Amino acid sequence: MNLTKDTKILIIGLGLIGGSYAMALTKQGYKVRAITTSQKSIDYAIENNFIESGTITPDPQLISDSNLLIFALYPHTFLEWIQQYGHYISKDTLITDVTGVKVSIIYKIESLLPEGVEFIAAHPMAGREVYGVENATDEIFKDANYIVTPTENNSPQAIEVCEQLGHILGFASVSRLSPEEHDNMIGFLSQLTHCIAISLMTCNDLPYLEYYTGDSFRDLTRIAKINDAMWSELFMLNKENLIRHMEKFEAEFAKLKQALQNDDIETVRKIMRKSTERRSKFDKQK
Amino acid sequence: MNLTKDTKILIIGLGLIGGSYAMALTKQGYKVRAITTSQKSIDYAIENNFIESGTITPDPQLISDSNLLIFALYPHTFLEWIQQYGHYISKDTLITDVTGVKVSIIYKIESLLPEGVEFIAAHPMAGREVYGVENATDEIFKDANYIVTPTENNSPQAIEVCEQLGHILGFASVSRLSPEEHDNMIGFLSQLTHCIAISLMTCNDLPYLEYYTGDSFRDLTRIAKINDAMWSELFMLNKENLIRHMEKFEAEFAKLKQALQNDDIETVRKIMRKSTERRSKFDKQK
Numbered sequence: 001m002n003l004t005k006d007t008k009i010l011i012i013g014l015g016l017i018g019g020s021y022a023m024a025l026t027k028q029g030y031k032v033r034a035i036t037t038s039q040k041s042i043d044y045a046i047e048n049n050f051i052e053s054g055t056i057t058p059d060p061q062l063i064s065d066s067n068l069l070i071f072a073l074y075p076h077t078f079l080e081w082i083q084q085y086g087h088y089i090s091k092d093t094l095i096t097d098v099t100g101v102k103v104s105i106i107y108k109i110e111s112l113l114p115e116g117v118e119f120i121a122a123h124p125m126a127g128r129e130v131y132g133v134e135n136a137t138d139e140i141f142k143d144a145n146y147i148v149t150p151t152e153n154n155s156p157q158a159i160e161v162c163e164q165l166g167h168i169l170g171f172a173s174v175s176r177l178s179p180e181e182h183d184n185m186i187g188f189l190s191q192l193t194h195c196i197a198i199s200l201m202t203c204n205d206l207p208y209l210e211y212y213t214g215d216s217f218r219d220l221t222r223i224a225k226i227n228d229a230m231w232s233e234l235f236m237l238n239k240e241n242l243i244r245h246m247e248k249f250e251a252e253f254a255k256l257k258q259a260l261q262n263d264d265i266e267t268v269r270k271i272m273r274k275s276t277e278r279r280s281k282f283d284k285q286k
Numbered sequence: 287m288n289l290t291k292d293t294k295i296l297i298i299g300l301g302l303i304g305g306s307y308a309m310a311l312t313k314q315g316y317k318v319r320a321i322t323t324s325q326k327s328i329d330y331a332i333e334n335n336f337i338e339s340g341t342i343t344p345d346p347q348l349i350s351d352s353n354l355l356i357f358a359l360y361p362h363t364f365l366e367w368i369q370q371y372g373h374y375i376s377k378d379t380l381i382t383d384v385t386g387v388k389v390s391i392i393y394k395i396e397s398l399l400p401e402g403v404e405f406i407a408a409h410p411m412a413g414r415e416v417y418g419v420e421n422a423t424d425e426i427f428k429d430a431n432y433i434v435t436p437t438e439n440n441s442p443q444a445i446e447v448c449e450q451l452g453h454i455l456g457f458a459s460v461s462r463l464s465p466e467e468h469d470n471m472i473g474f475l476s477q478l479t480h481c482i483a484i485s486l487m488t489c490n491d492l493p494y495l496e497y498y499t500g501d502s503f504r505d506l507t508r509i510a511k512i513n514d515a516m517w518s519e520l521f522m523l524n525k526e527n528l529i530r531h532m533e534k535f536e537a538e539f540a541k542l543k544q545a546l547q548n549d550d551i552e553t554v555r556k557i558m559r560k561s562t563e564r565r566s567k568f569d570k571q572k
Binding site for chain 1: 411412429430431433459461463470471474475476478479480481482483484485486487488489490492495496497498499500501502503504505506507508509510511512514515517518521522525528529531532533534535536537538539540541542543546547549551554555557558559560561562564565566567568
């Protein structure tokens with residue numbers, strides 16, 4: 001398939017991300033319909049011109065009449081949906097997703113799909129600390145990365161359409177990684193950071209800390225407000241990568257602690273200079 | 287002493303913080319002079335109306351002619367300065383500081399001061415990732431906390447003047463803690479957070495991480511750009527508190543890792559819910 005203004009796009013799951021996709025695509029003149037579990041979300045999305053129409057039932061006709069399916073569901077719900085309704089998807093339909101982990105999802109989905117239906121996975125690295133279609137906005141894509149994670153089963157055309165989708169949505173950067181590279185990277189950049197934020201937030205019961213908190217602590221714990229259902233699922237699905245990164249971090253942290261304990265100020269300063277140098281690289285990309 | 291527009295204020299150390307103090311006080315109509323090590327800094331501060339005048343020598347007459355001395359130096363330089371030039375300070379002069387740790391500094395300074403000179407310590411919890419008087423601005427005080435840390439040797443009047451100074455500088459909040467409470471709190475909120483940021487920044491050499499970095503990682507490592515001379519000194523001076531907090535964090539982080547290893551999703555979700563609840567309290571203070 002090609003992605004044109006005539007492509008019949010169906011978004012499954014109108015939460016924060018699905019809703020933001022719908023908003024962005026409709027703004028750009030694409031035809032978007034949706035299936036989600038709450039009538040309230042459908043009503044909101046229609047009233048706000050995110051979608052043309054939608055339903056809370058997995059209507060076989062609507063599914064088979066769509067050319068591009070975008071799944072914005074929790075990982076296990078995504079798998080269940082394909083198991084239950086995947087056979088309604090027409091030949092030559094392209095499906096994509098927004099799932100935050102890849103290896104544990106992609107190959108299962110591929111094995112469940114009907115002949116002639118291609119799955120090209122993507123991870124929009126965008127989000128907010130609030131949920132639901134009512135908080136959807138295409139603003140979250142503006143400074144964010146969109147990563148396509150093809151397997152050897154993907155056609156060059158599907159990869160191209162998926163990258164095109166990232167550009168239409170308005171992402172600052174669209175790139176490509178293997179599912180394995182993606183999960184390793186995300187285990188470090190996103191999952192480890194959330195583990196750190198959570199642990200920092202829960203490790204101390206000093207009263208009235210909030211009255212003395214400066215920007216450092218607020219910055220390090222912004223993501224400590226976390227959707228426990230979604231994130232625990234993502235952690236478990238990428239457990240091996242995550243635990244390996246946690247252990248690397250623990251070792252580095254222990255090295256710094258040991259240097260402090262030994263009054264080894266030169267090692268402390270060396271770590272700080274390495275940190276400062278490495279962090280500078282991240283500024284340049286802003 | 288009382289703090290009035292006639293008070294002769296002397297700032298020792300015109301760096302980022304000293305310079306920002308000078309700027310704020312002069313703006314509010316106070317008389318500010320300065321001693322610092324660089325003539326360039328003096329020139330810049332005069333040209334930009336931060337100070338009336340200044341010198342790079344510890345001029346005995348200038349020192350003895352001042353009523354309020356504000357030390358904005360590294361901790362060891364502050365101690366050395368008082369040892370070398372403290373005897374020039376006149377009776378009934380009040381001195382204060384901006385040092386980021388308190389217990390290891392305050393009692394030493396108190397013991398070194400001439401009879402009739404009172405030291406009331408304070409910690410302006412403000413800063414930037416850049417240094418020097420050229421980057422000074424009173425903007426950094428606007429959303430920040432100013433903490434006065436009196437000992438039993440302080441007079442109510444000195445404490446009041448010091449709190450008044452915090453208000454004049456434009457801090458969002460002015461409060462009071464014992465030096466011991468301060469160092470415990472700062473060991474957690476500021477020093478532990480810097481240790482975490484540094485360790486996260488240096489624990490992984492994955493290439494091209496910066497191309498995939500989202501806000502989470504950037505937020506957690508903003509403070510990983512660090513002045514190694516200053517921070518290593520502050521860490522060492524508050525080592526016991528810092529190491530105790532590092533150990534608490536390590537234990538909490540290990541608990542989360544263990545739960546992941548055991549597929550104990552309920553414990554993972556419980557930690558996440560506790561984290562979310564605790565973090566909400568910090569929002570309210572914004």
